[in-house]
Amino acid sequence: MTWTPDLIPDQQGRTFVVTGAYGGLGQVVTSTLAARGATVVMACRDLDRARAFAQNTDGDIVVERLDLADLESVRQFADRLGELDVLINNAGLMNIPFARTADGFEMQFGVNHLGHFALTGLLLDRIADRVVSVSSISHKWIRALYIDDLQFERRRYSRSGAYAQSKLATLMFARELQHRLDRAGSPTRSYAVHPGVAPTGLVARTGTPLDLVAEPFIGLVGQSRASAARSLLFAATDRDADPATYWGPTRLLHTRGPVAATPSSSLSRDHALRQRLWEESERATGISYPIAPTATGTVHEAH
Template sequence: MRPWTAVPPQRGRRFVITGANSGVGLQAARILGSRGAELVLACRNLEKGEAAARQVPGHDAGRVVVRRLDVADLGSVRSFADALLVEYDGIDVLINNAGVLGAPFGLTVDGVETHFATNHLGHFALTNLLLPRIRDRVVVTSSREHRRGRLDLDDLTWESRPYGAFAAYAQSKLADLLFMSELQRRLTAAGSDVRAVGAHPGASATNITGGSGHPIKTWIGYHGQRLVSMPAWRGALCTVYAATMDIPGDTYIGPHGRLELHGWPSAARRSPAARDEATARRLWEVSERLSGVTFPAL
């Protein structure tokens, strides 16, 4: 497959990227900034966000701003969305990128397991709150590990089964793909031209394991990724492709190579569980109940 780096010009288009202070999010911002995009970097830590913004082309021209967002905190999600709805009359693309991997068991301030809250529920709420202002598409970030996921909607707090950090991660990434497909069905039913698409970065060298809470696991994860993984900018190309190319809704993009670990953006595979419409509808209902956010009138 031929390498793809031909990102179309993005001047005049506004992107909101969660978790944009490092890793794939930052690299996606840098690529989009180099093509003229206006960027809102949504970061939990403003100091780190501002340091990241200075690395993004267009920062000196005022095309890059940083706003605080903790997607694991639904109060923060609402505050962030409310502020953006006042500040901007339109958002072209929302990239739901922020995520955690390998975190020890914990519940957020909203009583939701950390992986599910960060990787799925916060982005579910953010998407629906911003949807009336989104003009083009929503990009959902999943993982090839979604294929290992088993979504137990009756035990999202892991009270009836042994907790496993990687099992919780895989479950949340399966939820992301189910959310993407159900969102597209609802957008189509509403007569909206907005698209819901997805991407995963394959094996990319990032610091996603930094929240493991275990110094040795974090060290192994960080350095191990750099031995066997693509640079983060290569993984970010899948996100950028999903965010900028003319692809249908419910398209899922990942690296083209063996096991989708390395390579250039291409159509990615989904597990049968990720195509289960009944589970997707139930997940949507559970997510509405947990977040207090519903699909808006469009």
């Protein structure tokens, strides 16, 4: 049976935090969960846009400031937050000109991966159910992860390469988090998903003439935002979803279609490399996760 948002059970009494909730897929996820009775915390950098959307959307919606390009903002946000059920790491940047975050990280890697890594670590002991991290089919565009130069300090910068690196890191982070949760015997789960291709607004921020035609073109070849958000909503709400599965659209080279298991690169399944990325992410952010391994626990092997 094809999964649709109509299958989402009642979410009364549950709290979801959605990063980047005021645009693209975040709007769909926020409005859908709020309509099912959830309390949704919109974690956003642009408070004006977030509040404008919240005011015109039915449901229990809270707007909080979060700038993933600034670790101090991440810490302040985490300090303000109470208990929650689900964290959806949705915010992202794509193919932008070279820039650095407030902490000196390459911007796409800093926002898409390190900001979410820090946020998840700071909130983990308050997350009752699961973490959903949004990767991309673009994670397969690169053949190597340069652990010793993740910030493009010695390599020539590539917009698409930096984006692909950040989304590979997101996928590897989600899998390594699940591995560590399993070893700790924790009931909390970690999911990796991708939305396929949709006109979410990401591709129109490159600062090049491409911005004028990118969104209309994506609209023709991809799927709607509502359809693209299904993988996020499925992983965030389905009680039986397997955390070892990379969930996403399954048709037309995985750019569109029903949500099911989708393939990922062999690089994303390299456990030793995942561990190295984790260690480097802890070093860069200064965030250590409150996960202690136990002698028991079922390990979900990624596929």
